[in-house]
Amino acid sequence: MSVGKSVDHEVVINRSRFIGIPYCVSSEEEIALCRKDAGDRYPGATHYCYGAVVGTDGLIQRFSDDGEPAGTAGMPILQVLLQKELKNSLVVVVRYFGGIKLGAGGLVRAYSRMAAEAINEAGIVKMTYSSQGVLSIGYSLLGSVEYFLRRQGIPIQDIHYGQDIRIRILTNQDWDGLVNRLMDICSGNLEVERLDSVYYNWGQKQFDFL
Numbered sequence: 001m002s003v004g005k006s007v008d009h010e011v012v013i014n015r016s017r018f019i020g021i022p023y024c025v026s027s028e029e030e031i032a033l034c035r036k037d038a039g040d041r042y043p044g045a046t047h048y049c050y051g052a053v054v055g056t057d058g059l060i061q062r063f064s065d066d067g068e069p070a071g072t073a074g075m076p077i078l079q080v081l082l083q084k085e086l087k088n089s090l091v092v093v094v095r096y097f098g099g100i101k102l103g104a105g106g107l108v109r110a111y112s113r114m115a116a117e118a119i120n121e122a123g124i125v126k127m128t129y130s131s132q133g134v135l136s137i138g139y140s141l142l143g144s145v146e147y148f149l150r151r152q153g154i155p156i157q158d159i160h161y162g163q164d165i166r167i168r169i170l171t172n173q174d175w176d177g178l179v180n181r182l183m184d185i186c187s188g189n190l191e192v193e194r195l196d197s198v199y200y201n202w203g204q205k206q207f208d209f210l
Helices: 029-041 074-083 103-122 139-152 175-185
Strands: 009-013 016-024 047-054 060-064 089-096 128-137 156-161 165-171 191-200
Touching: 009 103, 016 029, 016 103, 029 047, 029 089, 047 074, 060 074, 074 089, 074 103, 089 103, 128 139, 128 175, 139 165, 139 175, 165 191, 175 191
Parallel strands: none
Antiparallel strands: 009 016, 016 089, 047 060, 047 089, 128 165, 128 191, 156 165
């Protein structure tokens, strides 16, 4: 399970402005990108603290107090993620200091509260381990392949137009069976590159075809 929609949950606690921002992430590298996104959206804040659980087994756990007293910000956020048994999830809590110190206990309560409330507002969704890959086809086959993928509800992630057309797709269907059907449609004129599987929320709006 992971966080659902994107939200910015804001609360003022003893004059300090807190904003909780949940993200769905699929790799450790995305943590820094989300931290930067929070900084770009809320510049000049006093602290940008976060907790993250990444990976199918949840073994990658990261947190940052970002200048708050050790153990009062990042770890409480991380503990909320673990208690809710979330994977591939990150919560950044932005704080604009309002001039009143909260103390260690007050900080722990504030950051735990912000993480929990932001997650509750975003919602929790079930993520399905899904296959992805790249299809390489000639231009004459694009219409047939695109029509088939649309009928199957298979989202196109990206299309690259070069000497041939490279289509990156994502599916929760049986991968080998899907490839065999595509091979039939293309009369064998298809090259397939299997990519690493990822978790995906199939309850969300499908990608538009590009």
